[in-house]
Amino acid sequence: MAFATHSLYFDDVEVGQEWESAGRTVTEADVVNFAGVSGDFNPIHMDHEFAKTTPFRRPIAHGLLVFAIGSGLGVTCPPMRTIAFLQVREWNFKEPLFIGDTIKLRSRVLEKTLRGRGRRGEIVWYRGCYNQEGKAVQDGILVTLVEGRAGRRTAEAPALAATEADGMAGVCGPRFRTGRLFPTRTPYPTGRLPNSAETTQSLRMRLGGRARMGVARRTAGGPTHTLTPHLPTNPHRRPGRTTHPTPRGPLVP
Numbered sequence: 001m002a003f004a005t006h007s008l009y010f011d012d013v014e015v016g017q018e019w020e021s022a023g024r025t026v027t028e029a030d031v032v033n034f035a036g037v038s039g040d041f042n043p044i045h046m047d048h049e050f051a052k053t054t055p056f057r058r059p060i061a062h063g064l065l066v067f068a069i070g071s072g073l074g075v076t077c078p079p080m081r082t083i084a085f086l087q088v089r090e091w092n093f094k095e096p097l098f099i100g101d102t103i104k105l106r107s108r109v110l111e112k113t114l115r116g117r118g119r120r121g122e123i124v125w126y127r128g129c130y131n132q133e134g135k136a137v138q139d140g141i142l143v144t145l146v147e148g149r150a151g152r153r154t155a156e157a158p159a160l161a162a163t164e165a166d167g168m169a170g171v172c173g174p175r176f177r178t179g180r181l182f183p184t185r186t187p188y189p190t191g192r193l194p195n196s197a198e199t200t201q202s203l204r205m206r207l208g209g210r211a212r213m214g215v216a217r218r219t220a221g222g223p224t225h226t227l228t229p230h231l232p233t234n235p236h237r238r239p240g241r242t243t244h245p246t247p248r249g250p251l252v253p
Contacts, residue, residue: 003147007079010121010148013109021077021105023132024069026061028099034065060096066103066138067091070129073105081147083120091140095131102132110141118150 035041040062043050051059075082097103111124123146128139 003081004079007081009081009152010112010114010123010146011118013078013080013112013123015109015112017078018106018108019077021073021107023102023104024073025102026065026069026097026099030065030069031059031061031099034062034068038062038064040064056096056098058098060098061101063093063138066097066129069103070105070127070138073103074107074125074127077105077107080123080144082144083147084145085142086122086145087143089124089141089143091138093138095135095137097129097131097137103129103137105129114148115145116148116151118148120148120151121146 106128108126113122115121125142129137
């Protein structure tokens with residue numbers, strides 16, 4: 001899974017910008033499920049009869065449940081390419097949240113610090129959870145690590161290199177069954193065939209361990225490979241016989 005295309009980079013936000021999320025109503029199922037996950041079965045959250053004896057007169061949601069819901073709302077408020085959650089500098093639990101209450105998250109950029117030569121950066125946020133009456137239930141200061149646009153360019157570099165390699169392979173021709181061709185010159189740009197002045201290209205060739213050099217030519221009628229191996233002189237060879245090796249199978253362009 002990757003970041004959405006509309007997710008913002010570190011470079012896309014400025015100090016002082018603010019956002020407000022959509023609303024999220026806290027249900028009794030949320031409280032029960034969080035109690036099961038966290039193991040916090042405090043009767044102030046779970047026991048309605050006990051809650052009547054407390055100053056709140058009814059069960060309240062877990063404080064960390066509200067924090068977790070606020071964290072989830074922060075994923076789209078704003079949508080950032082967040083790499084890591086670094087720090088909770090401070091967090092204040094101001095008001096109780098009851099079952100059936102609706103909260104919204106408000107975010108504001110307080111500070112920005114560039115890291116990794118622009119590949120990432122730290123952002124200091126103000127985050128506040130507000131109920132349906134506009135009262136701050138919880139708020140504080142958080143720090144996240146966000147991807148920068150320089151990191152995107154670094155990630156795209158291997159893909160660009162692979163594209164250039166594909167262009168080289170298209171010019172240098174196929175592999176042979178008995179050897180492999182290696183270019184000794186800069187390949188032609190991707191998608192461009194050589195012109196009349198570029199019909200010959202020197203290639204290194206490994207063929208049966210004996211041939212050392214070959215020449216590959218492209219003609220106007222289509223790609224054709226002509227091999228001219230250069231072999232060391234053999235003073236003991238018998239007259240009338242050649243020591244030039246013959247590639248097994250046709251040379252496919």
